[in-house]
Amino acid sequence: xxxxxxxxxxxxxxxxxxxKEVSTPREPVSKTSKDTMDWCEAASCTDLLIxxxxxxxxxxxxxxGGWKNIMLYLHRxxxxxxxxxxxxxxxxxxxxxxxxxxxDVH
Amino acid sequence: xxxxxxNNNVKGKVKGCEPRVLSxxxxxxxxxxxxxxxxxxxxxxxxxxxxxxMATQEVQPNETLTNLKAESDTLKTKLEDERAKLHDVxxxxxxEKVDGLGQFIMKTRRTLKGHGNKVLCMDWCKDKRRIVSxxxxxxxxxxxxxxxxxxxxxxxxxxxxxxxxxxxxxxxxACGGLDNKxxxxxLSLDKNENLAAKKKSVAMHTNYLxxxxxxxxDMQILTSSGDGTCALWDVESGQLLQSFHGHxxxxxxxxxxxxxxxxTFVSGGCDKKANVWDMRSxxxxxxxxxxxxxxxxxxxxxxxxxxxxxxDDATCRxxxxxxxxxxAIYSKExxxxxxxxxxxxxxxxxxxxxxNDYTINVWDVLKGTRVSILFGHENxxxxxxxxxxxxxxCSGSWDHTLRxxx
Numbered sequence: 001x002x003x004x005x006x007x008x009x010x011x012x013x014x015x016x017x018x019x020k021e022v023s024t025p026r027e028p029v030s031k032t033s034k035d036t037m038d039w040c041e042a043a044s045c046t047d048l049l050i051x052x053x054x055x056x057x058x059x060x061x062x063x064x065g066g067w068k069n070i071m072l073y074l075h076r077x078x079x080x081x082x083x084x085x086x087x088x089x090x091x092x093x094x095x096x097x098x099x100x101x102x103x104d105v106h
Numbered sequence: 107x108x109x110x111x112x113n114n115n116v117k118g119k120v121k122g123c124e125p126r127v128l129s130x131x132x133x134x135x136x137x138x139x140x141x142x143x144x145x146x147x148x149x150x151x152x153x154x155x156x157x158x159x160m161a162t163q164e165v166q167p168n169e170t171l172t173n174l175k176a177e178s179d180t181l182k183t184k185l186e187d188e189r190a191k192l193h194d195v196x197x198x199x200x201x202e203k204v205d206g207l208g209q210f211i212m213k214t215r216r217t218l219k220g221h222g223n224k225v226l227c228m229d230w231c232k233d234k235r236r237i238v239s240x241x242x243x244x245x246x247x248x249x250x251x252x253x254x255x256x257x258x259x260x261x262x263x264x265x266x267x268x269x270x271x272x273x274x275x276x277x278x279x280a281c282g283g284l285d286n287k288x289x290x291x292x293l294s295l296d297k298n299e300n301l302a303a304k305k306k307s308v309a310m311h312t313n314y315l316x317x318x319x320x321x322x323x324d325m326q327i328l329t330s331s332g333d334g335t336c337a338l339w340d341v342e343s344g345q346l347l348q349s350f351h352g353h354x355x356x357x358x359x360x361x362x363x364x365x366x367x368x369x370t371f372v373s374g375g376c377d378k379k380a381n382v383w384d385m386r387s388x389x390x391x392x393x394x395x396x397x398x399x400x401x402x403x404x405x406x407x408x409x410x411x412x413x414x415x416x417x418d419d420a421t422c423r424x425x426x427x428x429x430x431x432x433x434a435i436y437s438k439e440x441x442x443x444x445x446x447x448x449x450x451x452x453x454x455x456x457x458x459x460x461x462n463d464y465t466i467n468v469w470d471v472l473k474g475t476r477v478s479i480l481f482g483h484e485n486x487x488x489x490x491x492x493x494x495x496x497x498x499x500c501s502g503s504w505d506h507t508l509r510x511x512x
Contacts, residue, residue: 010354011174017352017390018181024392024430028192032411032429033200037472039409040454041204047453048497050207059252060215060498060512 189431197424197433201472207455210468210478215498218249218508220256225502226283227317227489231272234495238279239502240267246281248293251493251500251510260291260301269318269329280308280327282315288329290341309339316358321385322365328385330357336373338385350383352390359403364410372413374401380415382427394425396432403447408454414471416445422459424471436469438476447489452496460487460501466511482509 005013044050055061223243230237236257240246244265248258264285271280273290282288288309291301309315313332320327321338326347330336336350336357355376363370369385380401382392399418406413407424412433416422421437422445436457443463450457456477457469466480466487485504492499498512 005354008171008174011171011178013352014354015174015178015181017393018178018185020389021393022181022185022188026189026192026430027428028194029197029426029429029431029433030195030200032426033195033197033433035428036197036407036409036412036426036454037201037204039411040472043408043453044455046496047451047455048495049212049451050453050455053497058497058512060510 189429192429193431197472198474204472206473207470207477210456212468212478212480212511214482214509215512216251216254216510218251218254218510219506220247220249221245221506221508223506224485224504225488225506225508226266226268227270227281228491228500228502228508229270229272229279230491230493230500231276232274232494233276234493234497236272236276237500237508238270238272238281239489239508240270240281240283241506242266244283246270246279246291248279249508251498258293258301262289266314269315271318271320271327273320273324274322275324278324280318280320282309282318282329284314286311286314286331288315288318288327288339290327306341306344308341308344309337311335311337313356316356317360319360319362321362328360328362328371330360330373332356334375336360336371336383348385348388350381350388350390352381352383352393353377353379358400361404361406361413363406364408368410372404372406374404374415374417376400378417380404380413380425382413392427392430394432396423397421399444402445405448405450408450408452414448414450414457416448416459418444420444420461422448422457422469424457434471434474436467436474436476441467443486446487447491447501449490449492449499451492458490458492458499460490460503462486464503466490466501480511482511483507 221241222245223241225239225241228237228239235251237249237251238246242265244262244267246260246262246267247256250257262281264283267281267283269282273279278290278292280288280290287307290306290308292304308327309329311331311333316330316332318327318329325341327339327341328336329339334353334355334357337346338348339345340347353375357373357375360371360373370382370391371385372380372382374380378397378399378401379393379395381390384391397415397417397419401415401417403416404413411428412424412426414422414424420441420443421435423432424434426433441461443461445459445461447460448457455471457471459467459469461467464483464486467476468478468480470477483503483505487501487503489502490499498510500508500510502508
């Protein structure tokens, strides 16, 4: 509708609005800024982005597929890790032996 | 004529000249002569008398335009003077005694991939977990932010779905764009159900829908449009409850006041103005025009006494409603791209701004300084919203993804 209005109509609308606004009650900036600041300080303790959230409470903190996460997971399962390392090591050794045997056979 | 009947040899023969008699013939000839003459004179008079009138009619419209402009300029200066009288201190001066914020580290914790085109708008559900997002290709997707699973997907019949909103109950989503309408889709637990079949068209505008938002209930929806108006609709009947006229150009964004403070909302438009409206009366209560370009996004301060706006002039500004003026500008010379969306943290200490240079700048609201820049998106950031519990915020971008930062 603003697109259909002529320049005069738009100016008249703005003029009426300005007439209303000149008489609105206003407070000094020092008072309102102080109020805003006080409100902000009071609410800061509830603002989790400022106070921070411990990782285990934050639903987003365990990143899916991050490197840190993998290490954490591995650390938590040290016995499993140990076993897997051991099996990997023994498997590699067996492979080496097999290769040596094959060479000797040839 | 009278002498025509007289003898021509007048000289020396005046005594001999017979006096002319006004006979009938003569009278008739007199009248005949005078008639066209009089007609001519009256005609000429009429032409001359109307000409000045027409001249004044042509001058009138120009005079009214200039008169109106002059009057509005004088009122504007008067308004500025009134406002300036109360501008005794700057916000950052008052906030000097506040502790500075420590180092701020936020990273992308989740990336929601699935949209086939630019993500234009997103909204959180009140359960702090679900997100609805809309994109240029007409798809509206409901995600679970914790698991990044898609829960529902709807294809709208139009492209450029620029507005989407989640109902407070979590049972419906509203979206709209180039189709000039706002459609409400009730969400069901059954994933196989065709959501498009239950669509309800609520709002009808004469130009594109730029933003929509549910009020405190599922029953009313507030929309803003490219036709320069905002409107309040009843969802059930589709009836227009209130319309808000006052912008001189497209309205690009709106935000409802936090529920404690009452029935007002703020809208920003391409006419560089941000207007605060009373929802019941439809009147514009306050208006602010300090931006130098289109206002892309407005957001109320959590206390309800102020609001921030992000604009194409690369600045974000904070306006105090009780002091009726702009109290802070968040800008840097290195930032030259416009801000497309802004949001506050829960306490209002931080202002997050998504910019067209692919970054998100985090500003300290009270001190006016930049706290942090967040990189990650590969195209301009189009939308940004804080989660309802304030633990994270989600940003949508033209690189087809949404990122959750915490």
